[in-house]
Amino acid sequence: MLGEGIIQGLVETARNFFGSYVEKDRLTTVQYPEERHTLPEASRNFPFLLYDGTDPEAGLRCVACQICEKECPPRCIHIEKSKDKKPDFVGKQQAYPVVFDIDVAVCMSCQICVEVCPFDAIRMDKEFELSTSNRFGGLLWTKKELAKPNEYYRKIHPVEAAETDERREQELAAAQAKAAAAEAARAAQTSASATPGEASGNGASAPPAKTVVPQ
Amino acid sequence: MSGPVVDDPIAVKPIAGPGEIMEVSMGPHHPSTHGVFRMDVRLDGERVVRLKPVFGYLHRNHEKIAEHGAYLASIPYTDRLDYLCSMTNNWGYVLAVEKLAGIAVPERAEYIRVIVGELTRFQNHAGLIGFLLQDMGASGTPLMYAFREREKILDLFEALSGARMMCNYMRFGGVRVDCSAEWLDEVRQLVGRLPRFLDEFESLLRANEILMARTQGVGVLPRELAISAGVTGPLLRASGVNYDIRKVDKYGIYDRFDFRVPLGDHGDVYDRYMVRLLELREMLKILEQALRDIPEGPVMDPKTRLRGLRPKAGEAYGRIESPKGELGFFLISDGTGNPYRYRVRPPSMINLTILEDMCLGQNIADVVIILGSVDIVLGEVDR
Amino acid sequence: MALPSPEEIKTLLETGVPGLRVTVLANGSPSAQHSLLIDREHGCAAAEFLRDHAELRLDFCSNVTGVDWPDTETTEKVKVKKVVTGADGVEQEQEVEETRKTKVPGYLEAVYHLFSMTQKHGPVVVRMRTANRTDDTHLPSLTPVWRSAEFQEREAFDLFGIVFDGHPDLRRILMWDGFVDYPMRKDYVPPADDILITGVKA
Numbered sequence: 001m002l003g004e005g006i007i008q009g010l011v012e013t014a015r016n017f018f019g020s021y022v023e024k025d026r027l028t029t030v031q032y033p034e035e036r037h038t039l040p041e042a043s044r045n046f047p048f049l050l051y052d053g054t055d056p057e058a059g060l061r062c063v064a065c066q067i068c069e070k071e072c073p074p075r076c077i078h079i080e081k082s083k084d085k086k087p088d089f090v091g092k093q094q095a096y097p098v099v100f101d102i103d104v105a106v107c108m109s110c111q112i113c114v115e116v117c118p119f120d121a122i123r124m125d126k127e128f129e130l131s132t133s134n135r136f137g138g139l140l141w142t143k144k145e146l147a148k149p150n151e152y153y154r155k156i157h158p159v160e161a162a163e164t165d166e167r168r169e170q171e172l173a174a175a176q177a178k179a180a181a182a183e184a185a186r187a188a189q190t191s192a193s194a195t196p197g198e199a200s201g202n203g204a205s206a207p208p209a210k211t212v213v214p215q
Numbered sequence: 216m217s218g219p220v221v222d223d224p225i226a227v228k229p230i231a232g233p234g235e236i237m238e239v240s241m242g243p244h245h246p247s248t249h250g251v252f253r254m255d256v257r258l259d260g261e262r263v264v265r266l267k268p269v270f271g272y273l274h275r276n277h278e279k280i281a282e283h284g285a286y287l288a289s290i291p292y293t294d295r296l297d298y299l300c301s302m303t304n305n306w307g308y309v310l311a312v313e314k315l316a317g318i319a320v321p322e323r324a325e326y327i328r329v330i331v332g333e334l335t336r337f338q339n340h341a342g343l344i345g346f347l348l349q350d351m352g353a354s355g356t357p358l359m360y361a362f363r364e365r366e367k368i369l370d371l372f373e374a375l376s377g378a379r380m381m382c383n384y385m386r387f388g389g390v391r392v393d394c395s396a397e398w399l400d401e402v403r404q405l406v407g408r409l410p411r412f413l414d415e416f417e418s419l420l421r422a423n424e425i426l427m428a429r430t431q432g433v434g435v436l437p438r439e440l441a442i443s444a445g446v447t448g449p450l451l452r453a454s455g456v457n458y459d460i461r462k463v464d465k466y467g468i469y470d471r472f473d474f475r476v477p478l479g480d481h482g483d484v485y486d487r488y489m490v491r492l493l494e495l496r497e498m499l500k501i502l503e504q505a506l507r508d509i510p511e512g513p514v515m516d517p518k519t520r521l522r523g524l525r526p527k528a529g530e531a532y533g534r535i536e537s538p539k540g541e542l543g544f545f546l547i548s549d550g551t552g553n554p555y556r557y558r559v560r561p562p563s564m565i566n567l568t569i570l571e572d573m574c575l576g577q578n579i580a581d582v583v584i585i586l587g588s589v590d591i592v593l594g595e596v597d598r
Numbered sequence: 599m600a601l602p603s604p605e606e607i608k609t610l611l612e613t614g615v616p617g618l619r620v621t622v623l624a625n626g627s628p629s630a631q632h633s634l635l636i637d638r639e640h641g642c643a644a645a646e647f648l649r650d651h652a653e654l655r656l657d658f659c660s661n662v663t664g665v666d667w668p669d670t671e672t673t674e675k676v677k678v679k680k681v682v683t684g685a686d687g688v689e690q691e692q693e694v695e696e697t698r699k700t701k702v703p704g705y706l707e708a709v710y711h712l713f714s715m716t717q718k719h720g721p722v723v724v725r726m727r728t729a730n731r732t733d734d735t736h737l738p739s740l741t742p743v744w745r746s747a748e749f750q751e752r753e754a755f756d757l758f759g760i761v762f763d764g765h766p767d768l769r770r771i772l773m774w775d776g777f778v779d780y781p782m783r784k785d786y787v788p789p790a791d792d793i794l795i796t797g798v799k800a
Contacts, residue, residue, distance in 0.1 A: 002424060003424065004422065004424075005420075005421070005422030005423040005424050005426075005427075006423055006424060006425070008418055008419075008422055008423075009418070009419045009420055009423055012415050012418055012419040013356060013419070015415070016360065016415070025408065026363070028363050028366050028367065039373075040370075040373055040374035041374075042373070042374060042375065042376065042377040042392070043373055043374075043377055043378075044377035044378060067522075071285065071287065071288065071522060072288075073284055073288035073289070073291050073292060108291055108295075108381065109378065109381065110290075110291035110294075110381070110383045111377060111383060112287065112288065112291065112383075115391070115521070116521075116522055124377065270771070270772070271770075271771060271772035271773060271774070274772040274773065276757075276781055276782070278757075278782060279781060279782060279786075314627070314628070314629040315627050315628075315629060316627070316628070317627070317628030317629075440745070442657050442658060442715050443657070443744055443745045443746065444744075444745035444746050444748075445658060445659055445660060445744065445745070445746025445747075446746075447660075456715060458658075458715045458718070463718045526627060527626050527627055527628075528626050528627070529625045529626035529627025529628075529629065530625055530627060530629070530631065530633075531625075531627050531628075531629035531631060532629075532631060532661065532711050532721055532723070533629075534660070541660060543660060543661050543711070545661055545663060545709070545711070547665065548627065556663075556665050558661070558663040560660060560661040560663075560711075564749055565746055565749060565750065567749065568745060568746060568748050568749050569745070597772060598772070
């Protein structure tokens with residue numbers, strides 16, 4: 001019968017219309033902004049820098065190795081390395097970024113900076129309601145705007161952050177154990193070198209320090 | 216510049232007398248062109264006598280960008296080729312790099328690739344059918360039903376890779392992160408629900424008299440022309456050519472799955488619509504098998520260097536069956552950290568070669584649905 | 599049916615197309631997709647032969663693209679005998695070391711990846727090279743043999759500047775019509791600012 005197909009289609013439309021009142025599967029939208037979907041753990045938007053403790057300057061994990069700057073596909077990261085050094089979380093002297101800018105107008109949220117970072121210093125944020133009235137300065141995020149505490153990271157990516165924290169604790173423990181061992185060895189060595197007539201082979205009996213001629 | 220000078224693009228002769236040819240510029244801001252795409256159409260009455268596709272409005276020289284970047288840095292750019300199917304674009308590229316550098320992929324990663332690849336194909340085909348019906352005048356309803364299911368697939372992609380559309384998920388030597396057991400359960404549940412959606416989607420319009428009148432016998436693409444013009448994907452199979460790269464190349468682990476390749480008979484718009492509808496069912500079969508068989512194990516080849524990959528000098532052409540057709544990547548390495556030559560074989564662009572042949576002699580109103588049935592994404596056409 | 603090896607295809611081609619010169623170019627990567635370099639004078643005949651040969655049946659030309667190989671310069675040190683006038687005014691034959699620069703002219707290359715839809719095999723990679731990169735950048739168009747080359751050859755013309763003789767509609771395809779220069783060439787210098795310059799460059 002002519003028109004049978006159209007009637008069949010209208011039945012489907014009616015089924016979906018009334019079904020959307022009762023079935024969750026047929027109504028997937030929510031009334032944003034009053035209602036919101038929860039974002040999944042892996043969700044990502046723009047990068048931010050992590051710091052430990054409370055001081056964003058002293059606790060910043062970034063050591064300005066500039067790997068992310070080189071690997072960033074659209075080259076939206078700009079880093080200037082410091083001349084001096086500060087201790088990192090295990091006490092090792094490391095450089096830090098004097099300037100760390102991300103041009104979020106260029107950033108394409110690909111997460112490659114996070115993947116290549118060997119210091120767990122950069123992570124992806126979930127914040128997506130971003131807008132600015134300033135087209136140029138407002139979209140260039142500096143170190144101050146990028147630095148966020150580890151607690152924030154724990155809040156937005158709990159599983160990932162727990163893994164990172166655990167790994168860093170192990171690293172710290174290993175570094176402390178190593179330092180303690182080195183300390184013990186040095187103590188043993190000083191007592192050993194105090195014994196006359198015995199010279200230890202490595203470093204302790206180094207040639208006398210060269211006279212430094214001031215230039 | 217050699218070659219004939221193109222006609223003035225804005226020239227529209229408003230009034231054509233009897234027997235006169237009228238020139239109409241459809242696009243680049245025409246709602247049916249699926250992006251910034253223009254068709255330079257000459258009309259005799261309502262009949263098309265010439266049609267020249269004009270594109271390049273979205274050209275950003277993707278290939279040059281990739282030649283300046285490292286191998287890893289190109290993966291997020293491939294997301295933006297056919298921006299509806301970022302997973303399959305990633306796959307095509309990493310497959311080419313794997314061929315170039317001889318990288319092995321762990322089994323679990325291959326299964327995950329198949330799962331996300333078929334989900335991508337599903338959402339692309341469902342969306343395309345929605346758009347095609349919208350072009351025919353079924354305003355909104357089928358498209359919204361398709362987008363409702365697409366939304367669920369995109370949510371799964373976000374949970375897996377972090378982004379809904381620009382997934383940047385695959386890496387040469389595997390995939391970036393492993394999927395959790397909960398994620399796989401969610402996919403299983405979704406795959407279990409999709410057949411009901413397909414039944415509804417089919418009965419919504421399959422027997423619709425208007426649809427049949429608009430599509431049957433319209434935009435016929437003969438088999439020989441389709442082969443010669445290098446048309447691939449559902450467009451080719453609707454013309455009756457049995458050529459599916461998943462079956463021919465058996466790339467990845469596609470030889471392990473039992474699925475059929477739907478073929479058309481007449482090569483008209485209706486066949487292309489039906490071939491895609493039938494393919495949706497076959498995808499579900501592949502998904503069910505992949506979800507049943509997925510093994511435990513690593514998802515990345517531990518020997519692969521992602522950063523600073525330097526393949527030996529040489530070249531490789533890798534191709535996959537993307538939802539649009541054959542997506543190929545041709546790479547030449549000169550032994551350095553970035554490719555010497557990087558080429559994308561865009562299925563959408565090459566499928567447009569025969570647009571004029573399909574439209575000649577048709578009514579201007581049918582041009583819209585013929586273009587819709589080709590399935591183009593301008594991000595890929597223009598690169 | 600298994601695809602014949604590149605050497606076998608070379609033999610087939612050379613017997614099938616009289617006068618054709620084929621070189622097999624080895625590919626160093628693990629993909630082992632070796633290619634066949636054919637001379638441009640017999641390009642069309644060779645393409646037709648590949649398409650129509652009963653065993654090969656390469657009816658599907660999948661990918662067409664250009665590759666730019668710029669001019670290279672090799673420097674070598676050679677010892678030459680030269681007559682040198684010494685400080686005392688006496689002419690003397692001496693061996694002098696000289697650096698000699700040899701300029702190897704570059705070329706543009708068109709690469710065709712051929713498959714067979716009937717036999718379901720491939721790829722066969724076919725290459726053709728232009729004489730140089732400046733004034734003789736002509737290659738025969740293979741669009742009459744495979745329609746799929748139509749847009750892709752236009753693209754190679756647009757981005758590399760390879761002129762395909764016999765192409766039915768050789769115009770710019772991705773860049774706009776007034777654009778000069780070929781952006782995919784290795785020596786292309788993009789304009790200094792990001793502002794789109796329409797029309798012809800000065």
